[in-house]
Amino acid sequence: MKSYRKELWFKTPQRRGYINITSQVRDCLVASGIREGLCLVNAMHITASVFINDDEHGLHQDFEAWLEGLAPHQPLSRYQHNRTGEDNGDAHLKRCIMGREVVVTVTEGDLDFGPWEQIFYGEFDGRRNKRVLVKIIGD
Amino acid sequence: MKSYRKELWFKTPQRRGYINITSQVRDCLVASGIREGLCLVNAMHITASVFINDDEHGLHQDFEAWLEGLAPHQPLSRYQHNRTGEDNGDAHLKRCIMGREVVVTVTEGDLDFGPWEQIFYGEFDGRRNKRVLVKIIGD
Amino acid sequence: MKSYRKELWFKTPQRRGYINITSQVRDCLVASGIREGLCLVNAMHITASVFINDDEHGLHQDFEAWLEGLAPHQPLSRYQHNRTGEDNGDAHLKRCIMGREVVVTVTEGDLDFGPWEQIFYGEFDGRRNKRVLVKIIGD
Numbered sequence: 483m484k485s486y487r488k489e490l491w492f493k494t495p496q497r498r499g500y501i502n503i504t505s506q507v508r509d510c511l512v513a514s515g516i517r518e519g520l521c522l523v524n525a526m527h528i529t530a531s532v533f534i535n536d537d538e539h540g541l542h543q544d545f546e547a548w549l550e551g552l553a554p555h556q557p558l559s560r561y562q563h564n565r566t567g568e569d570n571g572d573a574h575l576k577r578c579i580m581g582r583e584v585v586v587t588v589t590e591g592d593l594d595f596g597p598w599e600q601i602f603y604g605e606f607d608g609r610r611n612k613r614v615l616v617k618i619i620g621d
Numbered sequence: 622m623k624s625y626r627k628e629l630w631f632k633t634p635q636r637r638g639y640i641n642i643t644s645q646v647r648d649c650l651v652a653s654g655i656r657e658g659l660c661l662v663n664a665m666h667i668t669a670s671v672f673i674n675d676d677e678h679g680l681h682q683d684f685e686a687w688l689e690g691l692a693p694h695q696p697l698s699r700y701q702h703n704r705t706g707e708d709n710g711d712a713h714l715k716r717c718i719m720g721r722e723v724v725v726t727v728t729e730g731d732l733d734f735g736p737w738e739q740i741f742y743g744e745f746d747g748r749r750n751k752r753v754l755v756k757i758i759g760d
Numbered sequence: 761m762k763s764y765r766k767e768l769w770f771k772t773p774q775r776r777g778y779i780n781i782t783s784q785v786r787d788c789l790v791a792s793g794i795r796e797g798l799c800l801v802n803a804m805h806i807t808a809s810v811f812i813n814d815d816e817h818g819l820h821q822d823f824e825a826w827l828e829g830l831a832p833h834q835p836l837s838r839y840q841h842n843r844t845g846e847d848n849g850d851a852h853l854k855r856c857i858m859g860r861e862v863v864v865t866v867t868e869g870d871l872d873f874g875p876w877e878q879i880f881y882g883e884f885d886g887r888r889n890k891r892v893l894v895k896i897i898g899d
Contacts, residue, residue, distance in 0.1 A: 483622050483761050483899050485796040487867055518624040519758055520661060522798060522863050526874025528813045534721050535667045540701030541713055548692065548714055553826065562818030574819055575826055578858055580717055582812050585661050585724055585863055587756035589626055596665025596752060613874060617865035619797055619898065620758065621622050622761050657763040658897055659800060673860050674806045679840030680852055687831065687853055719856055724800050724863055726895035728765055735804025735891060759897065760761050 486514030486618040489526070494608030497555075500542045501603045503532075503614065507586075508593055510616045517591045519620015523601060524583035526613040529573035531580035531604035545604075549576045573606035580604045588620055625653030625757040628665070633747030636694075639681045640742045642671075642753065646725075647732055649755045656730045658759015662740060663722035665752040668712035670719035670743035684743075688715045712745035719743045727759055764792030764896040767804070772886030775833075778820045779881045781810075781892065785864075786871055788894045795869045797898015801879060802861035804891040807851035809858035809882035823882075827854045851884035858882045866898055 488510050492501055507523055523532050535541065553575035558564045561571025584601060587594035603614055627649050631640055646662055662671050674680065692714035697703045700710025723740060726733035742753055766788050770779055785801055801810045813819065831853035836842045839849025862879060865872035881892055 483797075485898070487865065487872070519622075520659065520756070520798065522865060524863075524865070526877065528874070528876050533717065535713060535717070536702075538702060538705065540704055541710065543701045544710055544714065545717075552691070552830070562821045563814075563816060565818055566816065571819070571822055574813060575822065578811065578813070578823075581720065581859065583863060585663075585722060587626065587661060587663070587754055589756070594626070594754060594756070596667070596754075598667050599665065615865055615872060615874075617798065617867070617872070620624070658761075659798065659895070672856070674852060674856070675841075677841060677844065679843055680849070682840040683849055683853065684856075691830070720859065724802075724861060726765065726800060726802070726893055728895070733765070733893060733895070735806070735893075737806050738804065759763070 483619060484516050484621060488616045490614040491611055492603055493611045494605040497608055498546060499605045499608055502537050502600050503603050504601045507601055507616055511588060511593060511618060514618045516588055516618050516620040519588045519618060521586045521588050521618045522583060523614060523616050526615050529570050529577055529607035530612055531577045532584055532614060533580045533602055533604055534584050534599050536598050537600045549579060552579060570607040576606045622758060623655050623760060627755045629753040630750055631742050632750045633744040636747055638744045638747055641676050641739050642742050643740045646740050646755055650727060650732060650757060653757045655727055655757050655759040658727045658757060660725045660727050660757045661722060662753060662755050665754050668709050668716055668746035669751055670716045671723055671753060672719045672741055672743055673723050673738050675737050676739045688718060691718060709746040715745040761897060762794050762899060766894045768892040769889055770881055771889045772883040775886055777883045777886055780815050780878050781881050782879045785879050785894055789866060789871060789896060792896045794866055794896050794898040797866045797896060799864045799866050799896045800861060801892060801894050804893050807848050807855055807885035808890055809855045810862055810892060811858045811882055812862050812877050812879055814876050815878045827857060848885040854884045
């Protein structure tokens with residue numbers, strides 16, 4: 483069994499943002515030389531997500547409005563977590579909705595996707611350098 | 622390391638529906654000949670889910686009402702995504718709640734489940750043929 | 761390819777609770793002798809979660825209030841599932857938000873985590889013995 487590991491770094495200019503990381507994950511897969519197996523992609527930070535959905539700008543605006551409705555950033559006093567001096571209580575909850583990780587099938591040396599599947603990094607507490615971990619195992 | 626891949630096809634008669642796919646996944650496992658490993662089951666479409674929960678009809682009605690409350694289908698104008706001509710903005714959000722995929726332990730040639738675990742395909746934009754991917758790796 | 765399997769048992773004193781299980785999962789990894797691979801940790805019950813987030817008490821209070829807002833326990837008549845004689849309809853929904861499982865990278869014999877990642881068992885229908893499954897595959 484082969485294994486491959488790489489960290490990807492991201493810094494969003496605003497507090498929240500969505501970045502299509504599919505091509506970077508595919509680059510990892512090519513570098514790994516793995517043809518059949520599984521590829522795990524996870525946020526290494528607990529106020530960010532990795533998820534699979536559509537690369538459509540209107541949908542990303544829908545994510546933003548919907549998540550802000552389910553777990554509003556303001557008022558900061560809404561969250562006990564913010565009593566620690568943080569202001570990212572909402573980001574911890576938004577990340578629960580969108581998920582920490584995806585596991586993708588590797589078949590014949592490529593990401594084995596349906597027609598519209600794209601991998602996104604979802605940032606809910608950005609403006610600083612944060613990491614995504616890619617681990618691929620297989621043959 | 623062995624690997625096995627199969628696509629399962631589903632078409633729900635209504636826009637939304639829940640289908641127990643456990644026996645079909647188990648058939649894949651038997652066909653694979655794999656005794657120890659991991660089994661990934663994921664929706665290949667971004668308006669559908671694969672998740673594990675109870676096969677109880679009342680609960681599925683609860684899912685339906687709850688998801689419709691969290692991300693209503695109507696009015697279509699609620700979602701920027703629908704400006705593309707789609708009417709499935711809600712389906713993209715419902716799928717975020719229920720998840721894209723499950724990873725199941727394979728032990729002694731069977732799905733290694735707790736007492737009530739069953740695998741479901743959750744459809745939020747149906748009435749057309751859509752796919753689920755099963756990938757099993759192990760020995 | 762090596763594989764390792766262990767069940768962990770938990771009983772929370774109240775209906776809902778969050779338990780940091782990171783050290784128990786790490787003990788499994790040491791016992792497995794696996795250096796490179798993937799570690800799946802999943803709730804074996806459908807009214808509980810395994811998730812990764814911060815070990816901060818205020819945040820856990822935020823989870824509690826937020827999940828209770830999204831899927832209230834009372835009134836029991838709110839959920840069709842409770843007509844079966846159960847009172848845990850809300851727990852099935854809360855678990856959907858928080859997720860069934862996590863998959864963690866194993867690198868150089870350790871859980872390959874970002875700075876604050878900790879694994880939690882999230883219980884939404886406790887006061888009885890329930891199980892978490894740990895499965896590790898790799899070399």
